[in-house]
Amino acid sequence: MSFKTAAKDGAAWISHHAIASVSMLFIFLSTVVCLIQLAPINTYYVVTLSDTAQAGETVTFAFDANPGYTESAVQSADIIFKPQAEAKLRVDPVNLDSKSLRISIPGDNVTMEKFSSVVSVNGTVLYQNAAINGSDISHVAEGSQRTYQLTEAQLSSIHSQAGLKSEVKLMLLAVLIFIYIAAIMRLTALRGMKRLHFIVTMLASALTLGFIANALLVKQPIEIQQSVTSSSPTSIQQSAAFSATQSFDPVDDVSQITLPVSITGDVDPNDSTNANYSSVYESNQEFHDSYEITVVQGSSHTMLFKGRVTPSMLDSELSSITIALHASPRDGPLEITLSKNAETTVPTLQFQTYPSVTNASYTRPASVQGLQYGSSVYLAVNASYQGFDYRTLIALLVLGFCVLLILNLWCSRRARLRLSRALPVTNYLVLLGYAIMQQPIYAKYVQGFPDELAHISHVAYLQQHGGLIPDFKHMVVYALGSSSQTFDLSHSQSFNYLGHPPLYYQIMKLLGGVTINGNVASYNLSLMRMESFGIGLLGVALLFYIGLTRLPKIPLLHLLFGLLIISPPNLIYGMSGVNNDSLTILSVSICLLGLVRFYEKRFGCMTYLLIAVGITTSLLTKLTAGMIVSIAAICILAYSIVVERQWRNLWNWRFLVSLPVYLPIPAYFATMYMKYHALQPSFAKLAYHEYVHSIWYTPLGQRSEMGVWGFITTYLSNFMNTWFNLAGATTTGRDAAWPFFSLDRIGIVLVLLIPFALFFITIKSTAKMYLQFGMIAVGIAMLMQMKGTYASVMMNGRFGGYSSRYYLCAIGLFALAIMLLICRYLVTRESHDPSQLPQGNGARLDDSTRAGTDITQRLTSSGMMLCSLFCMLLFFDGFIYSVLYQATSITGFTLG
Numbered sequence: 001m002s003f004k005t006a007a008k009d010g011a012a013w014i015s016h017h018a019i020a021s022v023s024m025l026f027i028f029l030s031t032v033v034c035l036i037q038l039a040p041i042n043t044y045y046v047v048t049l050s051d052t053a054q055a056g057e058t059v060t061f062a063f064d065a066n067p068g069y070t071e072s073a074v075q076s077a078d079i080i081f082k083p084q085a086e087a088k089l090r091v092d093p094v095n096l097d098s099k100s101l102r103i104s105i106p107g108d109n110v111t112m113e114k115f116s117s118v119v120s121v122n123g124t125v126l127y128q129n130a131a132i133n134g135s136d137i138s139h140v141a142e143g144s145q146r147t148y149q150l151t152e153a154q155l156s157s158i159h160s161q162a163g164l165k166s167e168v169k170l171m172l173l174a175v176l177i178f179i180y181i182a183a184i185m186r187l188t189a190l191r192g193m194k195r196l197h198f199i200v201t202m203l204a205s206a207l208t209l210g211f212i213a214n215a216l217l218v219k220q221p222i223e224i225q226q227s228v229t230s231s232s233p234t235s236i237q238q239s240a241a242f243s244a245t246q247s248f249d250p251v252d253d254v255s256q257i258t259l260p261v262s263i264t265g266d267v268d269p270n271d272s273t274n275a276n277y278s279s280v281y282e283s284n285q286e287f288h289d290s291y292e293i294t295v296v297q298g299s300s301h302t303m304l305f306k307g308r309v310t311p312s313m314l315d316s317e318l319s320s321i322t323i324a325l326h327a328s329p330r331d332g333p334l335e336i337t338l339s340k341n342a343e344t345t346v347p348t349l350q351f352q353t354y355p356s357v358t359n360a361s362y363t364r365p366a367s368v369q370g371l372q373y374g375s376s377v378y379l380a381v382n383a384s385y386q387g388f389d390y391r392t393l394i395a396l397l398v399l400g401f402c403v404l405l406i407l408n409l410w411c412s413r414r415a416r417l418r419l420s421r422a423l424p425v426t427n428y429l430v431l432l433g434y435a436i437m438q439q440p441i442y443a444k445y446v447q448g449f450p451d452e453l454a455h456i457s458h459v460a461y462l463q464q465h466g467g468l469i470p471d472f473k474h475m476v477v478y479a480l481g482s483s484s485q486t487f488d489l490s491h492s493q494s495f496n497y498l499g500h501p502p503l504y505y506q507i508m509k510l511l512g513g514v515t516i517n518g519n520v521a522s523y524n525l526s527l528m529r530m531e532s533f534g535i536g537l538l539g540v541a542l543l544f545y546i547g548l549t550r551l552p553k554i555p556l557l558h559l560l561f562g563l564l565i566i567s568p569p570n571l572i573y574g575m576s577g578v579n580n581d582s583l584t585i586l587s588v589s590i591c592l593l594g595l596v597r598f599y600e601k602r603f604g605c606m607t608y609l610l611i612a613v614g615i616t617t618s619l620l621t622k623l624t625a626g627m628i629v630s631i632a633a634i635c636i637l638a639y640s641i642v643v644e645r646q647w648r649n650l651w652n653w654r655f656l657v658s659l660p661v662y663l664p665i666p667a668y669f670a671t672m673y674m675k676y677h678a679l680q681p682s683f684a685k686l687a688y689h690e691y692v693h694s695i696w697y698t699p700l701g702q703r704s705e706m707g708v709w710g711f712i713t714t715y716l717s718n719f720m721n722t723w724f725n726l727a728g729a730t731t732t733g734r735d736a737a738w739p740f741f742s743l744d745r746i747g748i749v750l751v752l753l754i755p756f757a758l759f760f761i762t763i764k765s766t767a768k769m770y771l772q773f774g775m776i777a778v779g780i781a782m783l784m785q786m787k788g789t790y791a792s793v794m795m796n797g798r799f800g801g802y803s804s805r806y807y808l809c810a811i812g813l814f815a816l817a818i819m820l821l822i823c824r825y826l827v828t829r830e831s832h833d834p835s836q837l838p839q840g841n842g843a844r845l846d847d848s849t850r851a852g853t854d855i856t857q858r859l860t861s862s863g864m865m866l867c868s869l870f871c872m873l874l875f876f877d878g879f880i881y882s883v884l885y886q887a888t889s890i891t892g893f894t895l896g
Helices: 003-018 020-037 152-164 166-185 193-220 390-412 417-448 454-465 503-511 524-551 555-566 569-576 581-599 604-620 624-641 651-664 664-676 689-691 708-724 746-760 766-796 802-823 861-882 883-890
Strands: 044-050 059-062 075-081 085-090 103-108 112-121 125-131 138-144 145-149 223-225 242-248 253-261 282-284 292-297 303-310 320-327 334-340 349-354 367-369 381-385 474-482 485-495 515-519 520-523 828-832 856-860
Touching: 003 020, 003 085, 003 520, 020 166, 044 103, 044 828, 059 085, 103 112, 112 145, 112 152, 145 152, 145 193, 166 193, 193 334, 193 390, 193 861, 223 253, 253 334, 282 515, 292 320, 303 320, 303 604, 320 454, 334 367, 334 624, 349 485, 390 555, 390 861, 390 883, 417 524, 417 555, 417 569, 454 474, 454 485, 454 503, 454 524, 454 883, 485 689, 485 861, 503 524, 503 555, 524 581, 524 802, 555 802, 555 861, 569 581, 569 708, 569 861, 581 604, 581 624, 581 766, 581 802, 604 624, 604 651, 604 664, 624 766, 651 664, 708 746, 708 766, 708 802, 746 802, 746 861, 766 802, 861 883
Parallel strands: none
Antiparallel strands: 044 085, 044 112, 059 075, 059 103, 075 085, 075 303, 103 145, 112 125, 138 145, 223 381, 242 334, 242 367, 253 320, 253 349, 253 381, 292 303, 292 334, 474 485, 485 520, 515 520, 828 856
C-alpha cells in the first residue's frame, strides 16, 4: 500500500470516527504535557525541624556560586513554629538548577526531620513537589550548628519532580480540557451552529471560566476585625527587654492575628536609600529591634505560632504585624506573647497597648514582665475572622446563571415545548429572587444610601407635625440622639435640603417605622428599608408583568428583558435604602402599563385610571419622574388626536372618570407656588444664609474655573459614571475613568444608549412612535438637569445634581425600546397560513400565537447569539462586578 493510499484511508477513518480521533489526540497531548518537564514557578524549600529548634534563629541555604551574581548563592530563612518548627525559603530562580545545597541549622541538638519542595502562593501551600526524610540526608556537626548536605542525585530528583509538577502544567491541562470539550461540543450538540457563532460562544465560555477562576483563586478573602477599644493606643517606647502576654476568647474561626505597630519615619523595608533605614532595619529581612511572638491556645497551650518578628510580616501600610494562623473558638482562649529580646536604644519598631477595652472577648489585662508602663494595660492585639464569602457567592451565582441561560437557549429553539411556555414565568421569578437576595447585602454591608437621614427626617417631621404638606421652610435634618436609631427633635444637623413632594413620605409614615416620644424620634431603620424596598419591588414586578404578557413567548427574550430591568446596579441599591426613588419606580411603571394598554386600543376605565394614577403619583413623588411621564403622555395624547383621529375614544365617560385623580396635582403645585413662588422649594430660597455657608455653596475665591466645553465633558463623565457605578456615599474602589465601553460596564451603558437608536430607524410603527415620545421626555428631563447643574456650577460653584440614577424610574421604557428593536430585526415569524402573518413593515412587540392564529416567532441564530451575549454582559456588569467583585474595597464588608 502506497503512502498516499494509507494517508487517504487514515483521513477517511478520522472523518468517520471524529469523536474517537479527537479523544485520542487529547489523551496523547495530555500525556505529553504530563511527562515533559517545564520551568517550575513559585517554588519554596521547607525544612521541618525538631522541637529543640529556637524560634527566630536563621537557617542558611548555600547553593552553587552564580558567576556575576555571587550574593544570590546564599539565602536564609527564619525558624518559626507553625505549629511545628520550620524554615520556609522562597528559592531564587537562579538557584533552581544548583547541583549542590548545604543547609546550616543553628543548635547542635537540632535535627532536620524533613526537607520538602512545595509550590506556594500568597502564603498558602498549593501542593508538594517532593520530599526527603532528614535521616536520608548526610550531615555533620560544626560547632554550635549542624550542616546538612544534599547530594547531586537528591537535588536532581527534587529538580526533576519540580519540573514534572510545574504549576504551568495546570494551566496547560486546563486549556487542553477546554479545547477538547469545545471540539466534542462542535461535533455533537453544536454541529449545526455557524462557525462565527461557535467561536463567539467558546470565547464567552472561556471568559466566564476565567472570571470564576480569578474570583476563586486570585481574589483575596475578606478578613474582618472586631473593634477592641475606643481609647487611643500608647506606643511601647521602652528600650529594656520585656514580655507581655494577652489572652482573649475568639468569637469565631480566627484566620490571622494583627498587632498594630508604628515605625520611625514610616521607612519601607525595601527603601534602603532612606536616611533612617539603618536605624529601623538590618536588612529587608530583619528589623534592628529584636522581637519574638508566640501564640498558644487552650489549657494545654497548643502552640500555633512561634517566631521572630520580621519585615515580611508588615502589612502594605506599615501599620501592623500580621501572623496567619487558624484557630477555632472550640479549642479555648488564645494567648499571644510579645517578647523584646534585648536592651537597645529607644526602639524604632514600637508595638502598642490599650488602657482599656470595650470588647468582651478580652477578659483581663495583659500579663507583663519588665514592662515599665504598669500592669493594668492590654496588649494591642486584634483577631481577624473570615468575613463575607463573596468569592463562593460569585461562583454560585455565575454557575446558576449559566444553567439558566443554557436552559433558555435550548427552549428558545423549541417554541412549541410546554417548558418553553412556562420558562418565562420561571425567569421572572428567579430574577425577582435575585433582586431580593441583593437587598440584605446592600443594607448590611454596602450602605451609604443617598440622603437617607434627610429622607428619614422628612418622615419624622410629618410624624411629629402631621398635615398633608410639610412646612418646608422649617423642616430640618434632625440631630442624632444619644441612642442608636433616634433623632433629637430639639436639635438639627442642617436644613433639610430635600424639597420633594410628600407622597412617598406620607406612605412611609403610614407604614410605620418612626415613633415620637417627646423630643425623641425613634426609627426602625431595617423596617423602613424593607418597606421602601417592597415599594420598589412592586414596580419591578409590574414591569415583569408587562414583559410576560406583551413580549413574544421566546424564553430568552424574557430573561433579557428581566436583566435589562434589574441589572443597572443603582436600581436595587437605591431601593434598598430609604429613598423616594423606590416609589418613582412603581409610579412610572403604573403609568407605563396604562400607556401600553392605550397603545393596544383598550380604551377602558382601567387604562385611563392607570395612566392617571401613574402621572399623579409620579408628580407627587419626584419632579423628574413626573416630568417624564407627563411629557410622554401629552405627546401620545396629541399624536392620538391629531394623527390617529382617536379623539372620540378619549372624550367619553371612561376617560372622564379618571379626571378627579389628577386634581391633587394642581392643588399641590398651586399651594407651592403661592407659598414659595416655586413648584419645588429649594435650599437657597428657603434658607439662603445657611445655604451659602454649607457644602452646597463654594465662595468665589475657592472655585476652580470651568469653560463650557470643560463643563460638558466633566458632566457627561460623571453622568455615565453614576450609571454603572454605585451613586452613593460608599466608595467601591471601581475604576470610574473613561472609556465607558470596556467589558466591565458596556452592558449597563448600552441599556441607557440603545433606546435612543429608535430615532435612527425607519420602520413605521405606532409602538415605535410611542416609545420615541417616552425617550423625548427622558431627553428633555436630561437637558433640564444638565441646565440646572450648569447654573449651579456657574452661580454657586457646586458641581452636583449630575447623577443618572434619577432616570432609573424609566427603566421599563428603556427595556421596551430595546425589545422593540430586537423584535424588529432579530425575530422571525412563521405560520402555516401565510395570510395570518402581519402585513407591511409594522413592528409589534408581540405577534405570537393568539386566538384563531397559528403564528410562531423565533429568534434568528444571530439574535440568539446577540441576546445571549447581552444577557451575559448585563449579569456580569451588574451586581456581580459592580458590588461583589469590589467587596474587598467596600468598607462595610471588612468591618466586624
